[in-house]
Amino acid sequence: MNFIWIDLLYLVAAVMFITGIKGLTRPKTAVRGNIVAAIGMFIAVVVTLLNSKIVSYELIIAGILLGSLFGAVLAKKMPMTSMPQMVALLNGFGGGASLAIAVASYLVMSVGADQNNGPLLIASQVAIVLTVLIGGVTLSGSAVALAKLQEWLPGKSIGFPGIKFFNVLLVISALYMGYGLFESPVSGGYLVLLVAIVLVLGVTLVIPIGGADMPVVIALLNAYSGIAAAAAGFIMGNTVLIISGALVGASGLILTQIMCVAMNRSLVNVLFGTIETGSGETMDADEVYGGKVKSSCPDEVAMVLETASRVVIVPGFGMAMAQAQHAVRDLADTLQSQNIEVEYAIHPVAGRMPGHMNVLLAEAEVDYDLMKTMDEANPTFDQTDVVIVIGANDVTNPMAREDKGSPIYGMPILNVDKAKTVVVVKRSLSAGFAGLPNPLFANDNTLMLFGDGKKAIQDLSAAVNKAA
Secondary structure (H helix, E strand, O other): OOHHHHHHHHHHHHHHHHHHHHHOOOHHHHHHHHHHHHHHHHHHHHHHHHOOOOOOHHHHHHHHHHHHHHHHHHHHHOOHHHHHHHHHHHHHHHHHHHHHHHHHHHHHHHHHHHHHOOOOOHHHHHHHHHHHHHHHHHHHHHHHHHHHHOOOOOOOOOOOOOHHHHHHHHHHHHHHHHHHHHHOOOOHHHHHHHHHHHHHHHHHHHOOOOHHHHHHHHHHHHHHHHHHHHHHHHHHOOHHHHHHHHHHHHHHHHHHHHHHHHHOOOHHHHHOOOOOOOOOOOOOHHHHHOOOOOEOOHHHHHHHHHOOOEEEEEEOHHHHHHOOHHHHHHHHHHHHHOOOEEEEEEOOOOOOOOOHHHHHHHHOOOOHHHEEEHHHHHHHHHHOOEEEEEOOOHHHOOHHHHOOOOOOOOOOOOOHHHOOEEEEEEOOOOOOOOOOOOHHHHOOOEEEEEOOHHHHHHHHHHHHHHHO
C-alpha cells in the first residue's frame, strides 16, 4: 500500500480509538464507544495485513477464526458476575501476546545480527527487553489475579518475609539478563532466563495483594498490558499499535490512581506488590457485635418502607454473587410504583473491579440516571429514610472514618450510617475482603436481613406488595 494511505488510515483508526474511549466514560454512550473503537481496530488490522509480507494468509485466517470462536464462547458462557475474571484473563492474553512478539522479534533479529556479525539496534534492544519484562509480568500477574478472583487461590495476602527485597532482586536480574541478550545476541540462555524471571516476578508482585485490593490490581494490570503493547509497537515499527497501547496504558494508570484514591492506597506500594495497613489494634467481631445486632424479617422491613419517601440501594459484591441484580430492580420498581424515590449509591471499588456494580445494574436495565457516585450520594444520606445495603461490607464500614488502627482507615466510604434506617441484606456477619468486622451492623438504626441476597430481596418485594 502507498505510505500516505497507510498513515492516513492509521490516523483514522487512532481518532476512532480516542473517540471510543471518550464514549466509554458515560453509560449511555458506552456501547457506541465500544463499537467505534472496534471498527477502528478492524481498520488498523486490515491495513497492517495489507502492508505486511505475510508468509501465509492461511495461518492468519486460521488464527482469526480460532480466536474469534474462543472469544465468542467465553463472552457467551461467562456470567456477568464473573466479569472481573474475564478482564483479568484478557489482560493476561494482551501481555502474553506482547511477550510472544518480543521473543519472536528477538529470535529473528538475532539471526540477522549473527550473520552480519553486528549487534542488535539499540532502540530494538530496549523495546524488546521492556516488552518481555512488562508482558511477562502482565501474563503471570493476571493469572494470579484470576486465580484469586475465582478462589482457586486464597483471597488473603500470600507471601514471605523479604518479598519486597526479593522482587527488587528479580528486577535487577531481569535487567542483567536483558543486557546479556545484546552482548551475545545468539545466546538463547539469556532469553530463557529473562522470560522465566519476569514470569516469577509477575507472581510475586500480585500474590501478596489481598482480595480487597483486586480492583486496583486489575486496573494496574490493564495499564501494563497497554504499555507492553506500545513497546511491541516500537519493535514492529507499527504506529497504530504504539498509539493504541499508549492509550490503554495511560487510561489504565489514570484509573489505577483513581482506585488508589478511592481506597486510600499508595500507588507506589501497589506497584511494588504491597498494601499499606493500619498501625494499631482493631476491634474483634465479638467486641463489635456482642448483643447489639438486631435481626429482622421481610415483613418488618416492609413496614419500615411503608413510611419512607426516599430509599437508596447500595449494591456490593454479595449482590453479584447472589445474582440479585434483577430482583433488586424489581424491588425498586415496586417502591417507585408507590411514589417512593429510589436511587442507587455505588462506591468506586464496590465488587471486584471498577464499574462492576454499574455493569450488573445496567444488565438488569436499571436507569443510568439513578446510579449515583459516592460523591453524589454521600451528601444525601442524612435526608434518606431507608438505605438498603446488599452484600456491601468494607465500602460501608465506619472504621474507615473512626478507627485509626484499622487497615482501611482513611478510605472514603458510603456514609450510609447517617440515614434514618439502614437495612443490611447479608448471609451472615462474616467479614468482607478486608477481614474486618463492620460496626454498621450493630448500630441502633440498623436492621439485619439475613439470607441469600436474591431470595431475601424477592421476599422483601413480596412483603412490600402484600402491605400495599
